[in-house]
Amino acid sequence: MATLSRTLIALLALGACAALIDDALDVIRLGKEIGEEVLNSWDIVGKSFNASGGVELPIIKRKERVILSKLAQVSRAIQRLELGVEKTAAVAELLAKSGGRGARLELRLHEMADLLSRVSSANRQMREYVSIQQELEPSTLQDFAEWCVSHDPGALPGLLERVHSLVVPPHTHLLGRGILQLVLDDIQEQSQDLCELQMSPHQLIYDMYNTIALTEIKGYAMMQFSWILLKIYGKGNYTEEASLTRQRYAERTEKTAAAAKAALAMSKRGVYRCDPAQHKEGETFAQVTRLLQGYIENEVDMNTDGTCRDNCAYYSLAERKGCFKELYCAKQRPCNGRILNCQYIDSDMWVCPAGRNSNRRYEWIEYENGRTLGRAGQCTLGTTKVDSWWRWLFWHCSYCMCLCDENTHESDRYFSLIDATSDVKNNKVVTGLRIAKVGRVFHLQISEGVLGERGAVTPSGWVPVVKFDPADVGVAETDYHTLTYEQRAIDLDELDSPKGHVLTGVRWRMIGAHLHFEIRSTPFNYTTGRLAPDRSQWISNDNTEGAEQPRKRLELYKPDVPTRSAAPMPVDSTHDQYVEFVNSDFEADAAQTTVPFLDVQPVEPMKGASLASGAGVVHRGSRGSGGFVSVKLFTYDYSPHVRADPPPQHEPDFVPLPVIN
Structure with a gap:
């Protein structure tokens, strides 16, 4: 288990977290931009010039400097996509806790980690050479370029082909499914540990895809610039070789994107919190007091x-x-x-x-x-x-x-009905959610972030709740709900936005005797990141007990105090249920406690740098426990935006360079 944990950490640490991409650059745009830079570079070396055999001409050095300068620009663009390495590694540590994975997946993760490490090491070597290019001998760059395009299985082209075979096995009837599908199957089975990730399976698969796609981009850039450098050094024309490199890159990235879309379509997008190492009132849970x-x-x-x-x-x-x-x-x-x-x-x-x-x-x-x-x-x-x-x-x-x-000043039984919304006028969206107890009142509290291009989010922090006490003068009864014996039900719903919308608010409101949960959804332009606030809508599941298909009650069997349980508390509710606040079991607790408790741990994927599309109120519990009422977020569905844009197809008019002896 420890070995596999290290493998997962190493594997994901090699990639970049898409949620933290700087300047809204993603792998699709980066691949396209690098393809254009490659064409421009070929145009530079494609122009003819005079050369004398055996003599190092100044124009060759000048073109070398221009090409290496372009390569430096490409390297900086790639580095901007590697800003999430530390955060992704932290996520991997949480993922590694689940353990118990099968040998087949473990071996493939080991191999993938090794291959990505080799490509990453070569990319770092290339960056170092570029930074000190004037101090290097031409033979050093030439040797590196030859390795980048070598037919040796251990060279760069072979490494990229092996990475691709793990994602898209060439013979599925012999090798089985790809690594993305195997990882997805595994993490969705480990339901007890998923909540610790603070990252949905969907996000994890999407980030693994970006890690692999970024590796392909690194390899493509190194190979194309290697062909260009070898041409500058007079080793050949390499027009056809460069074309074949581009074609194979396009084939691999297209199949990888298809594999990622298939895995993303089946992955869950829910994020919630599970039991902490130690329960602490006020930090991890709060409770309704003296209701029953x-x-x-x-x-x-x-x-x-x-x-x-x-x-x-x-x-x-x-x-x-x-x-x-x-x-x-x-x-x-x-x-x-x-x-x-x-x-x-x-x-x-x-x-x-x-x-x-x-x-x-x-x-x-x-x-x-x-x-x-x-x-x-x-x-x-x-x-x-x-x-x-x-x-x-x-x-x-x-x-x-x-x-x-007993509804006295010692009884905490009030729920705020005031909307918790992000600042949509300044293009902010909901990035986190928690239940906050302030005084005697329970609030829904959100964190928000500024939405940028292509799903990028810049965290802004937690939005303060509107504080009040029901006993204060001027507080309207419509601003809060008071639990009573007759009105103590809370609806359990999991709500998501329509396609092309994001989460911009949550609230509780009353439907009959039930405390009911709703979300606010706002349409946005994925490319520009701009919200359309005037088209926001509140979404809810207004089902009741008196409907044709009535909302079902979640029964609590002999509920003990939830913090006494040593067993994990998984989500045991389903959409369209409700649970009532009740007294704890007479035998277990002399009915002294109101259950369920409320989980006040924040749900904030990627520390507020993740795009969310939905939210819910769920119950976590087990037989014989009162459990917890918890909140849940649904991360945005990125699958419609996963695609492979092939490099530009334009073939420059190459002019062969003379061989320099």
Whole structure:
């Protein structure tokens, strides 16, 4: 596993991340520009001049300098596409954590890493020669140029052909599928580790394609300029050889682009966060507090007459009416709200109270019949014996286990309904998303970036949320939603923009009793990067429980506190579901916690330098856990923009140069 991890790191570190391309240069444009520079260079050396055998003419040195100057320009353009090396390597480290890959893929990754390393090393050598050209002997450049076009399998043309055979195997019935498809199959199976990438499988395949395409460009530039230099040095005409080089380059890049488009079409574009190494409230998660919480109350205190004529089940909706003889009711925090769904468990119990600053009322409860609610153990504040009693031999005044819905200043249950949008007037798009808890209010918060040409994004940072407290004067009730027993559902949807649109906003709004998620989508021109703000639209899935095909509820089975789980929490929801905030399980936690928790980790692919087209609200969880409500982003679909533009077809009117002895 360690060996394979190093291979993945080495492989992706050799390439460049398309999301960080400077000046909006991508491999398609770069390939076209280099093709034009090659033609211009052939035009320079194609002009005839007089030469004397055995004499180094000044014009030869002058043309050499001009060609090497053009080669330097090409090298600088290639270097601009290598700015993402460090970031891509970091992504590779995350990818390598998944481990467990098959031997076939491991061997091919090893071979690909080795081949790309060799081409990259030759390219660095070429740059060094160009930078010190005046200090080099002509034979040094000539030897390098001859290696770049040699028929030796270990020379540059052979390396490029071997790279291509890994992407597009010449005999698929013998060699199987290409490396892009194998990597895609593998990473999409490793679902537990994908969220750590902060890079969708689609992005990964797209960046691998750019790595390979950039390698082809490097090789093509080195080979063409080698033919030109050899011609300058009088070794031959090489017109036909250069033409064959161009044709083979065009064939390889076309097939590589086709393989990439096929893999991209099948790749997932979702990005989300999974469990951190350690859960920290306020940093990785937040929680709704005291929405529904286990609460002990005697039936005598839930009616105005102070009687015990009914039973616990009778009190499905009640309030605290008094405190009979200052018994246990005087020793605990009262429920200053609605008391719901009471049940009788046993007459007598020992109660371990929670600390004064805790959101809990009880740490655990142990009944005389042996049943325990919560995790019994040491009790810091000491246990309290609570006993039911008989009145006049006829009525049993029972202690009931109920739920308390208490909307006080200690209850955090508010969700902002204010739009979170990017500054489209200044051509900014959404690049990240998170749930932020500010005071007692949960907000959707976005990061934004400036959209440039051909999908390039320059990060701008996180957009501050509109802070408020529901108790503040002047705050409109339409600006927030308050969770209650009747209105505690949150819709789980995964929304994407139409083709040619990008993500520019998110919001929550109310549909009936459900907190509902929506995205804002804005059309844009991929070539220029310009947004069309006036054509923005809000997109949602307005399905309800009363529809012909109703939205389905995600059931939480005996949900414990999610941070207690040692097992990973994968996304277990699907589009068009909803989940309700509920109390934790009585047996596991004495119903003291409101679940699910909210995952507040930021989802920001490539640290805000990635283009997004959609977003969603999902649930991560497993059986027996309350799980987390999380956000998700969908990276932009680059597959329509993957193509291979062949080099220019114009053949200059070459004039053979004399051989110089």
